[in-house]
Amino acid sequence: MPLEFSQLTLSPGSQLLVNHVNWTMFEHILAEIGETAASRLSYNNGLLEIMAPLPEHEDDKEIIGDLIKLLLEELQVEFRTLGSTTFKHQLMQYGVEPDQCFYIQHESVIRGKKRLDLTIDPPPDLVLEIDLTSRTHFDNYEKLGVPELWRYDGKTLEIHLLQAGTYRVSKTSLHFPQLPLTEAIPYYVERSKVIGRNATMKEFRRWLATQGGQIFRFGNPKSEDLDSSVD
Numbered sequence: 001m002p003l004e005f006s007q008l009t010l011s012p013g014s015q016l017l018v019n020h021v022n023w024t025m026f027e028h029i030l031a032e033i034g035e036t037a038a039s040r041l042s043y044n045n046g047l048l049e050i051m052a053p054l055p056e057h058e059d060d061k062e063i064i065g066d067l068i069k070l071l072l073e074e075l076q077v078e079f080r081t082l083g084s085t086t087f088k089h090q091l092m093q094y095g096v097e098p099d100q101c102f103y104i105q106h107e108s109v110i111r112g113k114k115r116l117d118l119t120i121d122p123p124p125d126l127v128l129e130i131d132l133t134s135r136t137h138f139d140n141y142e143k144l145g146v147p148e149l150w151r152y153d154g155k156t157l158e159i160h161l162l163q164a165g166t167y168r169v170s171k172t173s174l175h176f177p178q179l180p181l182t183e184a185i186p187y188y189v190e191r192s193k194v195i196g197r198n199a200t201m202k203e204f205r206r207w208l209a210t211q212g213g214q215i216f217r218f219g220n221p222k223s224e225d226l227d228s229s230v231d
Contacts, residue, residue, distance in 0.1 A: 016050040066197065077104060080102070104125040
């Protein structure tokens, strides 16, 4: 009798590796758990990894996602966020569920679409991964062609840009090159744990306003700049 995914129980922070999973089996598991499951899946040529996030993982994901949304709104850039949607490509035998993802440059291309097909649709422009107990699957995102990946480990934000099919660490974002986000994002994540989500968003918006005459200017944030929004 085959084992069903619903029979498995993963404690928060745990991982399960399953070998020899063919594409049909992978599709069956995706259909069984749906898009709203608390677990995260990654598939790479027959190897299926199932991860159960910790509560703090979800906290960081939500606050960073909210900071990105606010940033795009302040820039008056249309975007679409698809959360942990499963992105898969049967021909390449890859599949992955990001913690958070954004369509920015290609928002108009996928606007209104209920289902995406990566054989014809573009991948997300920006993906966020929270690595507290799990690992970011760089190779999956490289194969799918995601141009920018943010990795946050609870303290440090790394920005990875896709160059010639491989991710390279960058000090600046492809989509927000004017801003020193590797310093600002961790700062405001920590602020949210002290003053709360709404107060943090207000501080972040005020900090953005200090970044130059045209909303933003490129430069390294100083601690006094980051603190300048505190009442």
